[in-house]
Amino acid sequence: MASILTASRSHDVVLQGAILLYGTAPGSFSYATAHRVEPDDSGRPVIGAGVPLNRMALIHAVREVAQNALPKGEFLPASVLSISPSAVTWWCPPAMRRVFFSCKELGKRTAVVPHPGLVFQASHAGFAVFALQGDDRPVPDSALFEPPYFNTWDHGKICIGSAHVPKQIDVASIDGWEASFFKSAFTHPNHGGKRLAYERGEYAFWQDMLDGQFTDYPKQVLVPMQNTLADLIAGKLEK
Numbered sequence: 001m002a003s004i005l006t007a008s009r010s011h012d013v014v015l016q017g018a019i020l021l022y023g024t025a026p027g028s029f030s031y032a033t034a035h036r037v038e039p040d041d042s043g044r045p046v047i048g049a050g051v052p053l054n055r056m057a058l059i060h061a062v063r064e065v066a067q068n069a070l071p072k073g074e075f076l077p078a079s080v081l082s083i084s085p086s087a088v089t090w091w092c093p094p095a096m097r098r099v100f101f102s103c104k105e106l107g108k109r110t111a112v113v114p115h116p117g118l119v120f121q122a123s124h125a126g127f128a129v130f131a132l133q134g135d136d137r138p139v140p141d142s143a144l145f146e147p148p149y150f151n152t153w154d155h156g157k158i159c160i161g162s163a164h165v166p167k168q169i170d171v172a173s174i175d176g177w178e179a180s181f182f183k184s185a186f187t188h189p190n191h192g193g194k195r196l197a198y199e200r201g202e203y204a205f206w207q208d209m210l211d212g213q214f215t216d217y218p219k220q221v222l223v224p225m226q227n228t229l230a231d232l233i234a235g236k237l238e239k
Contacts, residue, residue, distance in 0.1 A: 087123035140230035150186035
């Protein structure tokens with residue numbers, strides 16, 4: 001049982017009461033009682049005697065909880081594409097960014113190289129990245145492309161490995177999610193579908209990238225998916 005919180009700060013909450021629901025079967029409720037919760041001599045919360053909970057009191061309690069559970073208003077940067085209770089989706093325009101590699105084939109290397117436009121999504125299902133052909137902010141019907149990176153699985157999923165990712169999934173944590181991707185070393189291509197179309201393969205591609213062979217990202221190497229940004233936001237990626 002949770003201990004009672006001290007109200008030492010204005011935003012702390014204290015366990016105030018309990019609602020007990022009664023019914024003839026699990027999930028079927030026909031009666032409710034309201035109870036005060038007070039600490040015993042040891043400070044542990046104890047549910048006191050209850051009184052019948054009428055309809056208006058029950059509606060009031062549910063409304064109060066629902067109101068406080070709603071996301072608070074916050075500034076949304078232009079990079080944010082979608083917010084839902086379970087996911088945040090955002091966009092990174094094409095740019096020069098540093099990458100890190102640590103693998104037998106390429107050694108331990110780092111360099112600033114061109115990247116395509118990217119769409120990231122942090123959700124309760126995991127962390128994912130997708131590439132874009134265009135340079136502009138994507139729209140719902142923008143086509144998604146396979147992420148041309150090591151440490152990624154099919155359907156854009158990122159292998160977190162030992163990377164430190166934020167515990168929160170919200171707009172304020174976007175920078176932390178991005179840092180966990182760009183500042184982690186790429187170690188190996190994961191099994192699954194084709195990630196990029198380069199005649200000499202993915203190791204040769206990244207070798208050329210690290211050696212400065214490209215001043216702009218070669219978008220012809222991107223492999224199309226059968227999905228759009230709208231599919232990603234709706235959770236309807238083709239499996």
